[in-house]
Amino acid sequence: MGLNIAERCSSIYADWNVDIDGTSAASDPWAFGTSSQDPVRKVGFNGDSAATWQEFGFQRLRLCFSRIFAFNNLLLEESMSEPTEKSLKRMQIYTEKYWEKTGTSPHPTREIADTVINGLAQHIDEVGRPLCPCNFYPDKKAELERSREWVCACDEMKIFKYCHCLLFVTPEGMPITEYLPEDHEGRQIYGVVKDPTPDKGRELRRKTEEKIAEWKADRD
Ligand code: SF4
Helix, strand or coil, X not given: CCCCCCCCCCHXXXXXXXXXCCCCCCCECEECCCCCCCCEECCCCCXXXXXXXXXXXXXXXXXXXXXXHHHHHHHHHCCCCCCCHHHHHHHHHHHHHHHHHHCXXXXXXXXXXXXXXXXXXXXXXXXXXXXXXXXXXXXXXXXXXXXXXXXXXXXXXXXXXXXXXXXXXXXCCCCCCCCCCCCCHHHHHHCCCCCCCCCCCCCCHHHHHHHHHHHHHHHC
């Protein structure tokens, strides 16, 4: 059961917070978010000395992200530990241009972008297309025959401007979630993250309703 009626440190939550950071305010370590969010442990990631509910979500996704990479890299280790220079260059150029085209930014932790670009380049070498490296595919070739859904830039990026790999993000390193449906995991993890450049990107936005209907049909 969720504790989603908490908005502040009061009532049954009155004793939850104490002064840990020496600011003379009993405001640590819990962040209460909004009335639809559960209290979470505060985590500060973007260097602004503030900890937000969304950053806690980022911590969870980054953990998940690093596990996926560890797994993918493990699978690739025997056959190809590094992408070829040609594929790496191709993806570096593509990524630079796509940041510009969509008004998104590289993550402030540069190694996140580098790792994703590396994974995309490895997929070019392995299967001929920059398949998203943050998913697990039982059969990568079969996945490409099924659809181009996860070829970078993927459908989620082109339709909703959401990059779950954190390759195309806001200057603060947050994935844009404002165009996603409310029940999408991106919205559940990060809350609403506004698009700082709404005039750019979303080149397949016309497919928004179609995609949401497709997700709904998959669920039902
Ligand atoms: S845009 Fe899509 S395919 Fe490309 S890295 Fe991001 S999530 Fe993966």
